[in-house]
Amino acid sequence: MRKELIVYADGAPKKIVIRNYGLADIEGMIEIQRQSFPPPFPAELWWNEAQLNEHVSRFPEGALCVEEDGRLIGSMTALIVDDAQLSGSHTWATITDNGYIRNHAPxxxxxxxxxVCVIPAYRKYGIGKWLMQTMYEVVxxxxxxxxxxxxRMPGYHLVSDEATPEQYVxxxxxxxxxxxxxxxxxxCGRLPVGVVAHYLEDEESLHYAALMEWRNPFYNQE
Structure with missing residues (x-):
């Protein structure tokens, strides 16, 4: 998959390419994480080479990156799961195999x-929304x-004394x-379908997350 777009921030255009990332992009993918999550964020939580190898080999269709003038500036990764994997409660770690996606279910x-991640210098260009739209196209x-x-629900900790997580959403x-x-x-067109406790170590969200869904309007079960 590959598509070219013009995005704007404050009237300034940038030509970007959204495509699948591959083995040659591993260092660039790690650099996205390095710029997006600087210290004191622990470096061991950035993507590592083993995880990225799994993304590329197991489900390349779900491995997207954004390139501007030969430089990677954003990415989005996904896997396919089945209903059995989603039954009951789950965490980010269990449903994504700690980011390794070895549980990908074709x-x-x-x-x-x-x-989904975009480096700070490019966050006013709407690139995250374009990544999401592209992943809808994959669906x-x-x-x-x-x-x-x-x-994530990063604003929840500010009002947790006056609203439940469900009420906040x-x-x-x-x-x-x-x-x-x-x-x-x-x-981006996603709607909440539930709230999960202990989803991710995230003090701002008090470890909650809202499950957000986008339904394929062309899906025909028959």
Missing amino acids: HGETLYVVD VHLRLRRLLGGG EDVVNGQRRDPVLSFLLR
Whole structure:
């Protein structure tokens, strides 16, 4: 997969390419993480070469990157899971195999988002939304039922004394509150289908995440 786009921030255009990443992009993928999550974020939580090798070999269709003038500036990774893997509660670590996606299930019907990331200097260009749109296209191309993933709730810790996690998500949906991540996902067309506790070590979200879904409008179960 490869497509070219012009994106704008403050009237300044940038020509970008969204494509599948491969083995030759491993260092560039790690550099995205390095710039996006500088210290004190622990470097051992960045993508590593073994994880990226698994992404490329197991499910290359779900391995997307953004390139601008030969430099990688963003990425999005996903795997396919089946309904059995989603039964009951899950965490980011269990559903993504700690980011290694060795549990990728080609027979499944849900494309599950592992990670989406854009380096700070390019976050005003709408690139995250284009990555999401491209992953929706993967869902349609592979005739899957939906896209799903856990969305952080970084604003929740500020109001946890006055709202449950479920109420917080509902307030964001209704426009009564704004959340940096959930509001972005809503603008991308995803809708909440539940809240998961202990999803990720994330103090701002108090370790909660909202499961956010996009349904394939072309999906036909028959």
